[in-house]
Amino acid sequence: MFAGSMGAYAINQRVFYVFSAPIILPVLFYSFILGGTINTAMSLMGVVFIMMMVGVVRRMNMTIIDAYTLSIENKILAEKTRNLNEKLKFSNANLKSLSYKDTLTNISNRRFLTEMPTPEIERFGYSLQRSIGDHQRNTNNKDANLVYGVFIIDIDLFKQVNDTWGHKCGDLMIIQFVNVIQSLIRKEDVLCRWGGEEFVVILKRTDPDYIHLFAKKLMNSIRATPFILSDSVTINKTCSVGYTTFPFFDNLPSALSLDQTIELADQALYHAKEHGRNKAVSAEYNIAQGEIINLDDSIAMMKDITQALANKKILHTERC
Ligand SMILES: Nc1nc2c(ncn2[C@@H]2O[C@H](COP(=O)(O)OP(=O)(O)OP(=O)(O)O)[C@@H](O)[C@H]2O)c(=O)[nH]1
Structure with missing residues (x-):
């Protein structure tokens, strides 16, 4: 016991x-x-x-x-x-989202665009590709008649703002410029600061006709906006826009990547700048050439855009 x-x-x-x-x-x-x-x-x-x-x-x-x-x-x-692990995960997510933000404007930065939306865009391209394969284009696939609008927007002669009123006024101008663009796009669209006074807009799943309308709205809104740089300085500015669509080739939706379509939009922007600024220029595939593009051709074409332009396979059209 x-x-x-x-x-x-x-x-x-x-x-x-x-x-x-x-x-x-x-x-x-x-x-x-x-x-x-x-x-x-x-x-x-x-x-x-x-x-x-x-x-x-x-x-x-x-x-x-x-x-x-x-x-x-x-x-x-x-x-x-x-x-601690939870906190670490949270901090990592925070850090990651910060690394995708532009500190001046609080919009996404270039890194975000090159890393984030690619899978989504690839899915979109794949979905179109499949609908072509299934002969369902224009019928069952809800994406079939939609495109992504890819725009590069650059403030004209921005250096003058800095040179005349100082860098701080330049910063204020950039912030207000971003606000104008933001007021014209939807929440799901992408706006990112591509470089100093250069911005990329991606309009997601959009009617192809709206792409041109958006370019017009954008140009007109910028032209009509008084940019307030200080109590005594308010200026008007213009911008130049280069744009195109993703997919670029209607019959080959996944032939070009998002990066390649941005490159095409950049070429169109260059054209706008070269031809006097204050213009929106689109880069479009020249259907009049009438040839059926196969994948190998389109890749070769993109390797040398200048060549493609010279061969008139890609047209630059001033729209507004
Ligand atoms: N204030 C300010 N200026 C910036 C910033 N990033 C770049 N810049 C300036 O933007 C100016 C861009 O000048 P340029 O590339 O010559 O272009 P531009 O004067 O706009 O002329 P075009 O593009 O040919 O119409 C440079 O002077 C840069 O220093 C920024 O964050 N804040």
């Missing part, structure tokens, strides 16, 4: 003593009172036995408490590690 209570109550020494003492001590005491050599020896051995058991119970108690404390500490540590 003594041994049983020792095992069962080692976890709590006081309970062990309360259970064991009222039974063991009277027996030893009674045996001692009875007298005689054997009884006295048994009583003394009982006392020694009790002392040994107390020592063992103490040790067991300490071991149990140590193990218990350790398991609690482990649980706390695991909880802390979990919390």
